[in-house]
Amino acid sequence: MLNMGGPSTVPETHDFLKNLFSDSDLIPLPFQSFLAPIIARRRTPQIEQQYTDIGGGSPILRYTNLQGERMAALLDELSPATAPHKHYVSFRYARPLTDETARQMKADGVKRAVAFTQYPQYSCSTTGSSLNELYRRGKAGEIGDVEWSVIDRWGTHPGFVEAVAQNIERALAKFPESTRSEVVLLFSAHSLPMSVVNRGDPYVLEVSASVASVMERLGHRNPYRLVWQSQVGPSAWMGMQTGEALKGLARLGRKQVVLVPIAFTSDHIETLYELDLEYAKEAREHGMEVHRAESLNDSPVFIRALADIAAAHLKDVAAGRAGYASTQMGLRCPGCTNATCGQQKGWFARGGR
Ligand SMILES: C=CC1=C(C)c2cc3[nH]c(cc4nc(cc5[nH]c(cc1n2)c(C)c5CCC(=O)O)C(CCC(=O)O)=C4C)c(C)c3C=C
Numbered sequence: 570m571l572n573m574g575g576p577s578t579v580p581e582t583h584d585f586l587k588n589l590f591s592d593s594d595l596i597p598l599p600f601q602s603f604l605a606p607i608i609a610r611r612r613t614p615q616i617e618q619q620y621t622d623i624g625g626g627s628p629i630l631r632y633t634n635l636q637g638e639r640m641a642a643l644l645d646e647l648s649p650a651t652a653p654h655k656h657y658v659s660f661r662y663a664r665p666l667t668d669e670t671a672r673q674m675k676a677d678g679v680k681r682a683v684a685f686t687q688y689p690q691y692s693c694s695t696t697g698s699s700l701n702e703l704y705r706r707g708k709a710g711e712i713g714d715v716e717w718s719v720i721d722r723w724g725t726h727p728g729f730v731e732a733v734a735q736n737i738e739r740a741l742a743k744f745p746e747s748t749r750s751e752v753v754l755l756f757s758a759h760s761l762p763m764s765v766v767n768r769g770d771p772y773v774l775e776v777s778a779s780v781a782s783v784m785e786r787l788g789h790r791n792p793y794r795l796v797w798q799s800q801v802g803p804s805a806w807m808g809m810q811t812g813e814a815l816k817g818l819a820r821l822g823r824k825q826v827v828l829v830p831i832a833f834t835s836d837h838i839e840t841l842y843e844l845d846l847e848y849a850k851e852a853r854e855h856g857m858e859v860h861r862a863e864s865l866n867d868s869p870v871f872i873r874a875l876a877d878i879a880a881a882h883l884k885d886v887a888a889g890r891a892g893y894a895s896t897q898m899g900l901r902c903p904g905c906t907n908a909t910c911g912q913q914k915g916w917f918a919r920g921g922r
């Protein structure tokens with residue numbers, strides 16, 4: 570289960586940020602190994618405060634383990650031919666990091682594994698970075714003799730769409746029935762720098778496809794927009810920004826809003842801090858009524874979807890109906906200049922050999 574991870578406790582924040590700013594697949598910096606620790610240290614106090622404000626750390630490891638355990642149990646029923654199943658967590662910036670998981674898998678003698686991204690939509694800055702790291706460890710022999718396949722995206726899977734839709738319906742139910750159909754659904758995803766969008770990264774398109782699927786499932790009973798949050802630094806990022814959108818809606822007199830996190834499956838500072846504590850509070854000051862759809866977290870509908878996605882994948886690969894990775898994963902961004910992307914894709918297409 571691949572994801573970025575988050576500091577489980579506040580004192581882990583610095584290492585998390587240092588790993589994040591050291592990742593040239595996410596943030597290419599000149600003199601990266603020199604600059605990353607400096608930027609991380611400068612940013613640590615502010616981010617530590619945010620993790621303190623949301624209860625002392627990121628819940629992502631707890632939720633990922635819970636999702637993984639329940640998914641594996643369901644998989645034993647859905648796919649007895651490949652049982653028993655076991656989940657491992659591999660985070661890009663927080664423990665358990667890929668090298669730690671690699672050692673564990675090697676010690677356990679794992680022979681067959683699925684690299685299952687936990688980002689619903691594909692970006693080279695997120696899933697791509699995790700796969701590049703896994704490829705480097707695998708190629709160096711750190712994981713042992715494993716046959717790999719990849720689940721690289723699932724942003725329009727009906728089970729995922731259903732789980733998001735149900736959480737939106739629960740948030741909508743908090744509004745009075747008389748005005749409920751006027752509530753604006755504001756889907757919010759982590760933004761991307763325009764430099765990444767403009768090299769042909771698929772994320773913006775895939776997040777849009779998720780939103781379209783969820784709206785279809787909801788029967789288009791409410792107006793909606795997709796907006797983008799959490800940009801960092803001075804460069805141009807994909808917009809419109811979530812905070813600006815809320816202000817604009819207030820100005821237009823559209824004062825009832827459901828905020829929907831659509832690109833991350835468990836709670837993190839971006840939902841709990843940015844959406845709940847910053848934006849929703851500010852919006853209420855503008856006289857708005859804002860409710861947030863819950864993150865998927867331990868949603869049984871979502872966990873069932875994870876198991877369905879994995880079961881279908883295992884069946885397809887075993888039957889030779891699909892390669893080790895999707896056809897979409899085989900295509901590099903037309904503007905990609907990162908040689909590792911090409912090597913990684915070739916390696917996974919051969920089952921990690
Ligand atoms: C799936 C969504 C995400 C994409 C796409 C993404 C791209 C991206 N992010 C940065 C820079 C930073 N991201 C930071 C934190 C962070 N990012 C995501 C998700 C996506 N990022 C999450 C869920 C989190 C937070 C973890 C949490 O617990 O909340 C940070 C660190 C925090 C900070 O310093 O503000 C940075 C920096 C870039 C440059 C990028 C695309 C290239």
Ligand code: FES
Nearest residue numbers: 693901902905910
């Ligand atoms: S940046 Fe997208 S494939 Fe390399």
Ligand SMILES: [Fe+2]
Nearest residue numbers: 573759760799
């Ligand atoms: Fe980010």
